[in-house]
Amino acid sequence: MTYFRSSVFRSFNTLVDIRLKHWADKELPQRSVNAGWETLQEVFSRQVKHDASSGGDHDSIFDPLKEAVVQEAMSSHQWDSKALDYLVR
Structure with a gap:
């Protein structure tokens, strides 16, 4: 019984490690860029x-013109693809 629990626990840890590594390698960089972009938008809007x-x-x-320019700049902005590359390394 103890061996079974230990084996299941190791299997669980391995699965969690694999999923956590995948999330950190694939999803975390994109989420970080998104969070940075949302923060930048908020701070910029507040400053304006x-x-x-x-x-x-x-x-x-x-x-109205200033608001339209700010909205157009925000909606058409594209991050340089290097932003994600730096975070993935």
Whole structure:
């Protein structure tokens, strides 16, 4: 009975190790890039809003244009493929 438990436990650990390694090698780099991109978007949006509200010479007529430019830049941005390559190494 003890041998059986030990064998099952080793098999479980091996399976967990394999899946964890696969996740770390394949999924973690992409998730890291996605998290970085989401954070960058949030910080950039906050900074644009802060700059607009703190400027004394701010003209609100340009707000829709500025928002459209920011949205277009965010939606068309593509990470350089090297970003993932650096994380996979």
